[in-house]
Amino acid sequence: MDGKKHFDLCLWVYVPRNFKATDVIKNMIETIKAKEGPSNNYPFTPLEALSTELRRLSGSKKLLLVLDDFWSDTKDFDNQWDKFIGCLSSCSPETRILLTTQSNNVSQLAMKVEVHVLKELEEGQFSELFMHHAWPSNSHLRKEEFEKVGKKIAVKLKGDPGAAKLVGRQLRVELDLDHWKKVAEKDWLGDDMKARIWSYQQLPQHLHRCFAICSLFPKRSFD
Template sequence: MWDDALKENGQRWKRFCAPFRSVQEGSVMLVTFRCPTVDEGVRTMDPVILEGLEDDVFWNFSKLCAFRSESSYNNPELECIGRKILPKLKGSPLAAKTLGRMLSMDLQTSHWNSILESELWELSQEETDILPALRLSFMYLSFHLKQCFSFCAVYPKDYKFEKVSLAEIWRAEGFVHPQGGAAILSTSLQYFEDLVARSFFQCVGTRYVIHDLMHDMAQKVSEHDCFILRNKSDFDKVPQSVRHLHVLPSSDFDDSSMLRLCKYTKLRTLICPNYFEKTGIVMGHWCTKLPSIRVISCAFIDELPDSIGNWKHIRYLEISRACTLKRIPSTFCWLYNMQILYSPKLVSTTKLAKFNITWF
């Protein structure tokens, strides 16, 4: 549970608890949190503080992550270096798993020593802060994987990613480069699998999530490029250099709010999963003022504006809700970089209407 659940003078928390007031006697609600303010706002008993794993257990787990086996690879020199790294991980299984995957990529003492001696460990941090360990694992990624993962900071915590959909967006953003004769989407999917193998994503059923601490780290490394708008007051916090923007569902946002996005002229990505527009007026302004857009996702629109032809760089357009487009303007043909037009139910008089996903 995060501290934003206690906003509105605790009304969100009270609304959440309302259905549980008539439960059977003896029922218990277990709340896990990392923010002390949550403890102060919801507890009815003293909290149980979870410490990191004990040294012996933690070493056995870390060794398994680094060597992929229960043995220590019969290399006392690597084991010595590994034990020196151990205290820096604060007993966190997530840190051990992530850093262990990175260590396992190269079982040379020079590689392990470079990690041990990294200046990132010297960053100012709280006693239980493991972000330097996660930041270090990020720094050792190849450039293209850094781009792909840091972009994910534009999505909120606990967002459930679909592998193919995210791979298509990475491709549209220009993060993916051809490798030999492989199809570029196949390369993008391989990027995703590479990040899964390094524990940057975790599989949950048929989708994937990013651990909260990993998400914190992604936000830290992309703080000038990615931003999530939760309400109107967040407009004052958006960096002018922002390139990727996600507008979360909120009753705060109306057409005038959405027009304020026009001042962020470097935007390449605009995700508005709950925004409905019937006239196309707001999008018409976006098309004029935001010339660098490559990816846009909105919930519903009845009419594409004539000015959509200005989006020469757009590659991915998603309309996530079923809608009936009154028309597709002739200027749509000017979008010569368009790769994907997606809608679960697009009804129009044009041939584009026949496809859920259309490749140009």
């Protein structure tokens, strides 16, 4: 579905783990302003002022709002959510909110929703996804040999798309069959965090320092 055909304004907003109405509304305002042209970050202001600015920018438009990576860990989540929904009161009744989340609790806390649970890919589909990330299209090596090992690695990733991308892209730069076989022997690949650590460990030392600097900034600061 092309959202632009059905909605006046489509917004994709990353939601901080500690959900606060002011943070999300501020992100929405900055996203709208970015669509209009280059702009500076919107200054942090009280919720009432943010709500007024959002109302000015969105008017009574029909919105498609995607709240990505949504969690409900905040202690006063219900209060924060009510404040957030209140700020959208001027929007069209046909406005729709799409939440993406890894938490089973969000749909119970946020509102009455229609839940769509993404099923795991079938084994063959997941192997194809892994090889898509792991195998460069311009390689002249025999793909069949690597595919056999790649299927073993994919099984150990246990259907985790994030791990498939991380491990696959790392193997993509080292098309050595013996190296792939060593990776296939590892037992921890089903753990996404361990897959991330392994991917990090394969980087050159000078890039380790770059990641150390990036860790000083809040998550998604570079979006």
